[in-house]
Amino acid sequence: MKILVCISHVPDTTSKINFIEGDTKFDTNGVQFVINPNDEFGLTRAMWFKEKQGASVDVVNVGGPETEPTLRKALAIGADNAIRVNTEATDGFYVARQLAKVVQEGGYDLVIAGRESIDYNGGMVPGMIAALTGTSFVNTCIGIEVEGDTATTIREIDGGKETSTVKLPLVVGGQKGLVEESDLRIPNMRGIMMARKKPLTVVDPIDANQETKAVQFEKPAPKGDVTLVDADNIDQLVELLHNEAKVI
Numbered sequence: 001m002k003i004l005v006c007i008s009h010v011p012d013t014t015s016k017i018n019f020i021e022g023d024t025k026f027d028t029n030g031v032q033f034v035i036n037p038n039d040e041f042g043l044t045r046a047m048w049f050k051e052k053q054g055a056s057v058d059v060v061n062v063g064g065p066e067t068e069p070t071l072r073k074a075l076a077i078g079a080d081n082a083i084r085v086n087t088e089a090t091d092g093f094y095v096a097r098q099l100a101k102v103v104q105e106g107g108y109d110l111v112i113a114g115r116e117s118i119d120y121n122g123g124m125v126p127g128m129i130a131a132l133t134g135t136s137f138v139n140t141c142i143g144i145e146v147e148g149d150t151a152t153t154i155r156e157i158d159g160g161k162e163t164s165t166v167k168l169p170l171v172v173g174g175q176k177g178l179v180e181e182s183d184l185r186i187p188n189m190r191g192i193m194m195a196r197k198k199p200l201t202v203v204d205p206i207d208a209n210q211e212t213k214a215v216q217f218e219k220p221a222p223k224g225d226v227t228l229v230d231a232d233n234i235d236q237l238v239e240l241l242h243n244e245a246k247v248i
Contacts (some may be wrong), residue, residue, distance in 0.1 A: 001055040001146060001168075003046045006087075006099055006113035006125070007074055007141035008036035009067040013118065019217045027218065029068075035070055038114025042174040044184055045144065046112055047078045055145070056080050058106065062089040062098045068082060068200065075195035076187030077217065090213070092120075096128030108169060111149070115140055115173035126173035136166045142177025156157035166215050 011017065012032040020027045035043070049055040059074040060083040071082040085098045101109055116123035130137030137143075142161070143154035149168045154161050156177070187195070202232050227244075229237045241248045 001053060001109045002107065003049060003055050003056060003057045003110045003112065004041060004103060004108040005039065005043045005046050005059045005074070005079065006111065006129075007039050007059045007061045007070060008114065008117040008119070009033050009061060009063050009070045010036045010117050010119045017219070019219075022211070023217050024215070033067075033070060033134040036114050036117045036119075038116060038118075038175050039112075040184055041176055041178045042112035042114060042172070043074055043077060043079065045174065045178040046110075047185065048179075049110075049146065050078065050080075055110075058083060058210050060085070060099060060102050062087060062095045062205075064088060066165045071200060072195050073187060075198045075200070076191040077185050078191065080198065082200040082202065084202050085205050086202050092124040092212070092240060093128060094208050094210045096132060099125065100129050100132035101206050102203070103129060103135075103171075109149075110146065110168060110173045111135070112174050112178075113171065115175045123173075126171055128248075130171040133169075133171070135169050135171050137168065137171045137173070138164065141172045141174045144172060144178065146157035155206045231239075 003218045012034045015031040018027040019025060043059065046055070046057045050057050057079045058081045059071060060080045061071055062085040064086065070085060071084060074231045075082055083102055085102065087098065111129060112194065113126040113129065115126060127137055127139060138153045138155055141153050142156055142157045146168070151166050151168060151170050152163065152170065153166060154163050227240060229240065
């Protein structure tokens with residue numbers, strides 16, 4: 001089985017976020033970047049397939065040279081090969097077009113992408129890859145097993161879970177549940193040394209329309225001061241909720 005894991009290069013949630021050039025551009029200075037958490041769950045699941053079923057695992061990212069440390073980390077975790085599409089990831093459809101080309105040329109049986117990235121939270125790319133490649137798609141996937149050319153998947157739905165059987169090839173939009181946080185792997189020294197020797201292929205992007213453009217970024221408004229109300233003064237609490245908070 002041949003697996004492709006899509007990797008997003010995203011800011012660590014502990015990083016302080018700022019914008020520059022009139023709030024039109026994200027300031028990357030001093031920001032620590034990591035593998036998108038939903039992608040890391042998928043990568044770890046792919047490692048299980050590699051170890052238990054002898055699958056080969058490639059990772060792919062759309063981005064500039066600054067994303068290569070993130071790809072190298074994926075290689076250190078255990079992926080066999082890395083691919084970087086040499087273009088800025090500015091639009092969901094544009095990224096999906098680039099990834100779809102890699103999928104089609106690579107002949108992958110299973111494509112695992114995070115259901116969304118934690119930077120823009122668009123949640124569009126996995127479904128677009130499936131549509132562009134004419135492949136079956138399971139989103140919000142929290143479990144997958146593969147036997148021969150058939151995958152059994154579990155996904156979250158409103159009020160429960162849905163189990164399906166799907167013929168490969170398949171695109172999965174994965175999330176926590178594919179594995180748990182305790183299953184995530186930290187690269188060890190041997191993995192880091194081996195990652196330096198594994199191939200990281202840089203490919204040129206294809207021409208594709210960028211359908212959207214970020215015009216301006218805005219931080220959430222700072223929280224206001226807290227008003228403390230005595231526990232015995234219910235009338236004041238009701239008045240504040242009605243006249244100031246306007247929630248009743």
